[in-house]
Amino acid sequence: MITLKVLLLQVALVIIFSRLVGLIFRRFHQPQVVGEMLAGIILGPSVLGAVAPKLSTTLFPASSLGALSALSQIGLVAFMFLVGLELDHRMLRGKGEAAVLTSHTSIVMPFFLGSLLALFLYPRLSDDSVRFSHFALFLGTAMSVTAFPVLARMLTERRLLGHPVGALALACAAVDDVTAWCILAGVVVMVRASATDLPLWITLGGTLGYVGVMIFGVRHLLRPLSGWFRTAGKITPDLMGLVLLLVIVSAAITEYLGIHALFGAFLLGVVMPRDKEFQEALTARLEDFVVLLLLPLFFAFTGLRTQIGLVNGAAMWGYCGLIILVAVAGKLGGTLVAARASGSSWREAGAVGILMNTRGLMELVVLNIGLDIGVISPALFAMMVLMALTTTLMTTPLLELVFPESRPARRAAAELAAEPVRAS
Amino acid sequence: MRSLLLYGPLVGVPILGVTLVLESGRNLSAPPNVSGRWNLTTPVTVDSVACPAARGLLHTSGLEIRQSGAEISVTLVGASNGTLPGRVTRGSDSLITLAVATGAVSFHAIVDRSTTPARLIGSAEWPGCGAGHRAEIVAASVGRIGARSR
Numbered sequence: 001m002i003t004l005k006v007l008l009l010q011v012a013l014v015i016i017f018s019r020l021v022g023l024i025f026r027r028f029h030q031p032q033v034v035g036e037m038l039a040g041i042i043l044g045p046s047v048l049g050a051v052a053p054k055l056s057t058t059l060f061p062a063s064s065l066g067a068l069s070a071l072s073q074i075g076l077v078a079f080m081f082l083v084g085l086e087l088d089h090r091m092l093r094g095k096g097e098a099a100v101l102t103s104h105t106s107i108v109m110p111f112f113l114g115s116l117l118a119l120f121l122y123p124r125l126s127d128d129s130v131r132f133s134h135f136a137l138f139l140g141t142a143m144s145v146t147a148f149p150v151l152a153r154m155l156t157e158r159r160l161l162g163h164p165v166g167a168l169a170l171a172c173a174a175v176d177d178v179t180a181w182c183i184l185a186g187v188v189v190m191v192r193a194s195a196t197d198l199p200l201w202i203t204l205g206g207t208l209g210y211v212g213v214m215i216f217g218v219r220h221l222l223r224p225l226s227g228w229f230r231t232a233g234k235i236t237p238d239l240m241g242l243v244l245l246l247v248i249v250s251a252a253i254t255e256y257l258g259i260h261a262l263f264g265a266f267l268l269g270v271v272m273p274r275d276k277e278f279q280e281a282l283t284a285r286l287e288d289f290v291v292l293l294l295l296p297l298f299f300a301f302t303g304l305r306t307q308i309g310l311v312n313g314a315a316m317w318g319y320c321g322l323i324i325l326v327a328v329a330g331k332l333g334g335t336l337v338a339a340r341a342s343g344s345s346w347r348e349a350g351a352v353g354i355l356m357n358t359r360g361l362m363e364l365v366v367l368n369i370g371l372d373i374g375v376i377s378p379a380l381f382a383m384m385v386l387m388a389l390t391t392t393l394m395t396t397p398l399l400e401l402v403f404p405e406s407r408p409a410r411r412a413a414a415e416l417a418a419e420p421v422r423a424s
Numbered sequence: 425m426r427s428l429l430l431y432g433p434l435v436g437v438p439i440l441g442v443t444l445v446l447e448s449g450r451n452l453s454a455p456p457n458v459s460g461r462w463n464l465t466t467p468v469t470v471d472s473v474a475c476p477a478a479r480g481l482l483h484t485s486g487l488e489i490r491q492s493g494a495e496i497s498v499t500l501v502g503a504s505n506g507t508l509p510g511r512v513t514r515g516s517d518s519l520i521t522l523a524v525a526t527g528a529v530s531f532h533a534i535v536d537r538s539t540t541p542a543r544l545i546g547s548a549e550w551p552g553c554g555a556g557h558r559a560e561i562v563a564a565s566v567g568r569i570g571a572r573s574r
Contacts, residue, residue: 097428101430101431101434101435104431104434104435105434105435105438108434108435108438108439108442109434109438111438111442112438112439112441112442112445115441115442115445115446116441116445118445118449119445119448119449119452122449122452122454123452123453123454123455123493124493124494125492125493126454126455126493127454127455127456127457127459127491127493128453128454128455128456128457129457129459130454132446132449132450132452132454133446133449133450136442136445136446136449137446140442310492310495310497334434337434338430338434341430341434342430377490377491377492377493378490378492379492379493379495380492
């Protein structure tokens with residue numbers, strides 16, 4: 001049985017390691033999340049488990065994974081609430097034909113290529129407990145995800161939010177993520193319905209009903225929350241407690257319905273009042289605790305489930321390379337073609353494609369769900385984690401190569417040069 | 425207007441492609457599933473004095489099988505042997521063969537999925553101990569094989 005001291009040691013170790021590795025990657029202008037992803041893999045069986053198995057077993061005994069998993073899931077639930085909260089509905093509409101074409105292509109092209117790849121991978125990496133349709137749809141979904149939160153942060157740091165490239169990429173990423181989550185919810189429903197005793201009509205009907213109630217009912221009922229915030233001038237403990245309770249209840253409902261708790265948390269974030277100051281205050285109260293403490297636990301838990309050792313032999317590494325190739329071709333290539341066809345220059349279209357190719361944390365969330373419901377095997381999970389890491393790592397150097405304006409120093413210099421000379 | 429015209433080929437064609445993929449993959453088959461936890465139903469008897477390498481098997485309560493395609497990794501729960509790599513092949517719809525072989529131990533088993541719970545009957549041998557050192561292993565699956573949790 002896991003002892004408290006082991007759990008506390010694990011949490012401390014994960015935080016220290018994540019910050020250190022993240023710091024190293026930030027020196028190379030990579031997002032912190034890349035370092036945290038890698039830190040999780042290093043702490044897992046792929047590196048620490050291979051190099052020092054006894055130390056690995058002592059630090060992360062099998063009996064402790066349940067507690068770590070629970071903590072990381074709570075962190076994810078809170079994080080997905082923040083993702084839904086940050087989603088700006090205005091990004092999803094009124095952006096013009098070009099944005100609609102680019103965003104829809106950036107979903108369906110990788111989805112199609114992912115499902116095509118499933119024809120090749122299914123007989124090699126799956127087993128007969130998984131239907132081909134579920135496998136193909138999941139692979140398609142996993143290929144079409146973009147890391148909306150990481151992208152938003154990248155664009156903010158590089159001051160590209162106001163640039164047409166940044167605005168287009170963010171709008172497309174928002175549409176991509178909402179669509180990918182809807183498809184993933186459908187896949188989870190299909191897989192679980194065939195594996196459990198919960199009737200499909202309960203899951204499907206319940207989910208659709210719940211989404212309807214949230215969007216058309218609860219959304220209006222939550223409006224007073226921003227009023228209370230404005231009256232008090234801050235997020236009071238009572239208000240914070242109420243919001244957290246709502247997050248937990250919404251997550252519990254979707255978990256009970258047979259889809260995943262994350263959808264409920266995301267949905268609640270989406271229907272919260274669209275009051276910018278209220279959203280920012282809520283995010284500020286939650287973000288540090290979630291991002292600095294709980295999310296690294298999720299990365300560590302993912303790393304503990306990632307067995308790169310299963311990717312052994314030329315054939316397996318070949319499959320892994322193919323997955324990365326298809327992921328990049330579908331997302332980067334598909335987005336580039338659509339943006340170019342819509343009138344962007346090659347450079348700008350390339351930049352949008354590169355940004356959309358960032359998969360980061362959202363990909364890991366999707367993959368963990370896939371592993372949990374059994375639609376992907378441990379080896380395929382490891383390959384897809386490597387794909388997520390690779391596509392996120394390649395974003396910064398490729399973007400700076402193709403779109404030098406994105407370099408922070410260069411943009412700051414350009415803006416400084418554009419300022420009028422002040423009289424001394 | 426241009427974007428609207430491009431919508432068909434750029435969005436419509438891939439969507440059509442997905443439906444074609446799902447249709448053509450309907451008859452694809454994947455290796456048989458044997459993953460999950462298997463609890464021993466009879467104790468393992470082996471002469472661990474004559475064959476010390478077999479000692480680990482005496483303390484095991486079952487097998488944990490992880491599977492990716494036809495590749496499996498078998499862990500003896502409670503033993504210190506680590507994880508053994510192997511392969512699975514289909515003999516018939518319900519009978520499946522497992523083969524695990526490392527330098528230290530070889531393990532062969534037949535899985536019968538027609539019973540509930542599924543049954544695994546096999547034997548382990550230790551080449552380093554010479555002929556005659558063999559352990560029979562009989563185990564039953566925990567839960568439905570192929571049905572993943574949640």
